Amino acid sequence: MVPPSLLSERRGAAMSLTAAASGLVVFLLSVSVVQGQRGWGVSYTSTEICAVKGSTVEINCSFTYPSTLRGRVNTLEKTFWFTKKKDGEFVDLTTDSKYAGRVEDLCGNNICTLRIRNLTESDSDQYRFRIITNQDAYWGNPGTTLSVTDLQVEVSRSGSSTLLQCLSRCSPGQTSYIWFKNRQEVKEGTSSYADFRYESADSYSCALKGYEDFPSPSVYAPKLPSVSVSPSAEIEEGSSVTLTCSSDANPAANYTWYKEDEDSPRASGQIFNITDFRAEHSGSYSCGAQNKLGRSYSTFHLSVGTGSSTMMVNIIRTTLGVLMLVPVFLLSLWTRKKKALRSTTEAHEPEEIELDSIPEYENDSHTAAQREDTEEQEDMV
Template identity: 40%
Template sequence: MSVRMAPPRPLVFLLMICGVCSQWDVSYSPSHICALKDSSVIMSCTYTYPTGYQIMKVFWTKIIEKKETEEFPDLSEDPEYSQRLQYLGDKRQNCTMRLSHVTLKDSHEYYFRFITNKDKWTGKSGVTLSVTDLQVESPERVTEGNSVSLTCKSSCTLTDRATFIWYRNSEPLTERRDRNNELLLQSVRAEDAGRYSCAVHGHSHVSPAVYLNVIYPPKSVSVFISPSEIVSGDSVTLSCCSDSNPPALNISWFKGGMFVGSGRIYSISKISSDDSGEYKCKSINEHGEKYSDAVTLNVKSVRRFSSVVVVVAAGVGVLLGGASGAFIMYICLTKRMKRRPAMKEISDPNEDTYTALDHKSMTSELYDTLTTIHPRPPENSCMTLGPQSFSKHENPSINRKMLQ
């Protein structure tokens, strides 16, 4: 005869209690979220409770401070959250919540809490939210021709799949493709210098811009001469202009291959015919050097022909008609010489650049207008040196035609 022993009463009581406990639960999926600043976050959540209980209130909370009694504030009543928090669940099983326009201050652990007609419940573990911004990590400088990689970094790995986009000087880089969160620039050019920032497709947050400095040796070295027409005794300025990064540390001047001076500006006061010749400059920075093309400096002698003609004419006038004849000849020649600046020497009458001028139809007003025409100043780094007075001698054998 076998006897079945009934379990002790305490054990039965514990089994009943644990069965009830297993029906109280809150679960989150995922339990950790990394979200981008200014984005919206959905915290998926489900909960269960024993039958026979009636849900009176549901809300999301966070433990602000541990005191003698824990406080569980309703975030929907908090001014910092009330306009951004939206409860998407119900009072049966779903407790999902959306939080919009998250900030770095929103990084916290959040809990779902519900109150029944008999009891209150909060899950033992909540959902951890980490909010991150974006930062561009890149070298400060890169040498032209080398490759460089820029990285769009965040403090945590974004939960949602992210497609990164890049900007240079606030313009999207449509011609470049990124590799994950990296931007690879191969064979960097001077034009690649600028302020780079990154973002995630579909989000408004853009990282702070970081400047990428592209360094290169001197190039496009050229010489400008002022004034363009040089007469013996004038002061002449030669300016050396170059494109380099960093700016040229040293500039040297050469005449016919012989060193004559240094500095961006080379000046000659009271120039003479001995100063005529070919000049060029050499621009040097820490990454290389480059010579300019040679320019020819021609020094003209002072013209004294006009005064000689007047003296000879006066003598002829004396012989032909005495003092009155000399005076008339002087007046005629003087007026003729005054008209000569308005006359244009044209080697080819069919040339389109200038048209022969009829001195009978010319007026002082037209002449004044013609004499104010200047060549357009070159656009280069020497703008601050008064390029409006410079004339670039690209072909020394061809002099610019000017009104005499």
């Protein structure tokens, strides 16, 4: 049996050994971390950047690496930015087809800048910097997270006030917002909301601080609508008419159709069809375009008349009728000319006289003349 004192000593020795072992483990881990970090480092200027679609962004960092490693000279061979791996290797962004012609890696004095032009929303990612020497390699965490956003302004109304919100993928407080009224800067702040007293002639847009040249599309009330009528504004009775209304507006306009002296709308939507058009459909109509920022109207007149299609049919019918009469007219002329020619020919032909029709006294005279001639010839003999 082990005396209690010895047991206590053994326990104390065991605890000391355990503590020593634990301390050694911690020390070794610390040494490992220190060895892994000693002389190596990447410092990013920003860990989060929010940029606007179509713009150019610059991601910056500075780096260090040990001049000697494992008793040998440690020489820098390559540095590059990456977002992903391919076949187990980090992909240099300057060789990635996705960024072809849009990316530059600018380095000098251990300071590097990644410049990306013509940003797209698919460029949103985490960008890291990698160092490669003749002995080892290192890349810095956590990198810089880039969010590329396409700005939009959302509109809501409260009485005479208009509440606008600049929608983006930026985290709250990540950037400052700038507001423009009729293209003139009127407000700046970290809030994405703005409260304005709106008038129909006003337009508003927003931008991110540092990206003022890439504002959101402006929001504004509908402009004066234009109306097209098919087939024409003067309609043949019984035909169908299609009316189309369009207005430049942001947010997009909603459309309502009205007829004069009627309180209720005739229809809603951008296209209004009237089938079997009658005289009672004639009159003045209005197209109303409205959104949360205002409304605008255009008025026009429809009436029953000879539509263009009917007019064309009548023209064709008349033309065909004329063409059908031409042969009849020519035949009539030819017949008349033939009759006239026959009459002229008969007038110039000599008359045939029958001997039987000669009067008797004419025969007697002819006989007497012949007798006298005979007598003269006999006397001469």
